[in-house]
Amino acid sequence: MHTTTQELDRLFAAQKAAFGRNTMPMLDERLDRLRRLEAAMVRNRKGFQETLAADFGSHSPMVTDLFETGGVLGRNRYIQTQLAEWMQPSERPLNAYVHGQSSARVIRQPKGVIGNLAPWNFPIECALVMVNDMLAAGNRVIVKASEQTEATSALLRRAIAEAFDESELAVVCGEDIAFAEYFCTLPWDHLTYTGGGRIGRNVLRLAAERLTPVTLELGGKNPTVFSESGVSADLVERFLYNRVFKGGQVCTSPDYAFVPAHRLDDWIALAKSTWSAMYPSYVGHPDATGTINRRHYDRILGYLSEAEAAGCTVISLNGDTPDSERLQIPMYLVIDPDEALGVMTDEIFGPVTAVKPYTSLDEAVDYINSHDRPLAAYFVGRERDLADAFQTRVIAGGIGINVFGLQGAEPVLPFGGIGASGMGCHSGYEGFLGFTHGKSVFECADDSPLMAALKGPYGAMTQAFADAVFPPS
Template identity: 40%
Template sequence: MSTNENLSGAQIRAIMDKQRAAFLAVDPYTAEQRIELIDRAIGLLVDHADEIVEAVSADFGHRSKDFTRVSEVLSPLMTLKQTKAQLAEWMKPEQRHSERGEAWLQYQPLGVIGILSPWNFPVNLAFGGLAGALAAGNRVMLKPSEFTPRTSELMARMIRSVFSEEEVAVITGGPEVGQAFCAQPFDHLLFTGATSIGKHVMRAAAENLVPVTLELGGKSPTIISRSADFKTAVTKIITGKMHNAGQICVAPDYVFVPEEKVEEFIATAKAVLGGYFPSLKDNPDFTSVINARHFERLQGYLSEAREAGVELIELNPAGEDFSNQEHHKIAPTLLRNPGDELKVMQDEIFGPLLPIKPYKDLTEVVAYINARPRPLALYYFGSDAAEEAFVLNRTLSGGVTLNDVIKHVGVESLPFGGVGPSGMGSYHGKDGFRTFSHAKAVFRPADGPDLMRPPYVEPVRQIVGSLITR
């Protein structure tokens, strides 16, 4: 069986054509058939859980195995199980009001779905997209990241073991393969990754008028109100930021702190992190940056900030030296009020660096956020209902978690997606099912006069006249 490694555009197209032919040759999958496909995916995660943990850890150089078991096995497993449980209800026709007959939406599979999944959660985000696409009754082609080659090859082997190539195909390879993948005339394309790459994906998809769902990330702001339980807020922010060493698209990217609370924030952050990680360099729970390229990118942010005179506060409880290490670990670092011209305040950080922005009044915070590209997520900590409403009503972001961070992403009943530069479209749960379906409008007219058909006799004119009212 082909490994689908470094395929040409023509070879990728041949697989897509095979999937589309298989899709068109049979009736749309029933709920039972879709559930059977989802059950196969569930079995893969359960049966290969240990292999997944080892492969992801190896790709990262080092990644917390317990975190990986939760994020790459348990999380997508729960997504698939919830999808399976609710699928039959999602598939039911949706009645729409009409006074002139019977109207409804009939959800139909689109055909062949392309999924480009990222490296930071390589299994989670691949299987999360797969859940929605299979629930909608589609065939799927998956292109995982070349930055996690062991995990990508494992997923390819896993999927080949239970799915035919006409059902689900995994295409592995580097950027050239990714470009060829994006150029295919899919019926829908889901991409998760950097905004800069998302532009190329959308441009390639446009050549074939392929609709896209783009989950692109961005700089997600966090606000600590003066009404917040301060210690709890700092604890949750630092906890969320340290998940996957900050390599999460919805990680807190920078935090607004009342100006009189900045020193307390720093002290609390040190205490919180020290409680989780008494040491860092050889700690099995502290994850490495994915590769040398991203390690150097993050070090560049720190160097530029240091040269600009920004105070850098390392959260390094054991005072360890990271200059000679086996992996690419970086000590978590707070940056006190870095200038907006610095890259750390312009680029999505995607690492264990956290800028602190002191503020006097919340209106200046909202104005700052609104003057910048719309983020994928926003976090507000506080107990002031009016202030909370002000933040929710006056800012626009993909999603929000109140008095915590990241948690909204795990609620399958909520759509997940960005707005503006942080993405377009959404998936997860029922919204994923709908993204990968066509909502076909169907109308059955009732008996009665046709007001659009000549001859326009006087009784018809009277009916039309009686309807033209305020």
């Protein structure tokens, strides 16, 4: 059930017309839309569990509940509790000596019709979690679902069509890259894209033809720095089970790790023992998420082959081997690879971790800051001074201290990249602001001294105001 460009044009025109008839939806209207989205997630809980399992080959229903539909629900319910306050105009004080009883305020005006290009790795969460922000801000939205997750995208389209009039929120399913590119060329009032940097550049280029504002969530190579105290069984275990979450196919997943050089052997031994205790056999386990398709499966294994050919130590933590039928890959470490290898140049997006020795926090921070800005950066350890220095000095979209990904999943916090990892943000109050326009309103009172001074012909009062701008000579 692929959407044609003609159908997309019709949907876009319908939403534009509907927004034109109601450019400032009231609180009750916005809350109603949020509640219908909430109900759609609850109503289709089982269906989304099944479609994600079908699309990935293996996908835990608990992961679906917590981080796909659950991610949408968490943001949705938080926004409902905050929206009345967020919608209030922001009054700005004026200098009475200059403006008399004039007043100034900022109104959060909805932008209009927003397009959202969703990725395959979180085909529900990334399709709809930002929609919460967009609907709360009073906008109308068209989501382009991923063509790589056919079953989930089809159900997503049906679920939204059952809950919303197409003039409020709609989901479209394109057939190929040409449809996605056409999607980007429409005169959106805002466009969002979640995915890789290569496509992100193309999205930005196409949107620029219309001067369309764009939010990009691009990911990147997210570093983790272990301190001395971080080399412990509990914290190494925490890193590993987050590293393999959804098969490592997460934009905030830790990508490579720095370990104190004199503790490298200890870290590797802990990784082996803790992982093997958790999963004596991971491949084939119900918790293991399959790689999305054969191309990505082969790409990830290609990093291992390249590293082995270059003489690197490559370790399967519990001795598992890849399963080409299930497209499941076990947890691998690549020890101290050369900078030119793919495992160090590319975002891995799979359960393969490069582990690099380091001698000081300065060395690790300088390395991170000399490369493309990551979407997330992580510090693992109990030293308060080192954690403070890390979060202050590292330039990244977000920071996790002894946690991985929750800085991007917590509804009270903004989530966004910087530089190569993206632009703009969603979530939290900042997400609401990002999908509105801060419209300035200045209401002039009749007793405004400045207005009197601007009246021509200019005279002594005008001169007094001009002189007041400069310090006495």
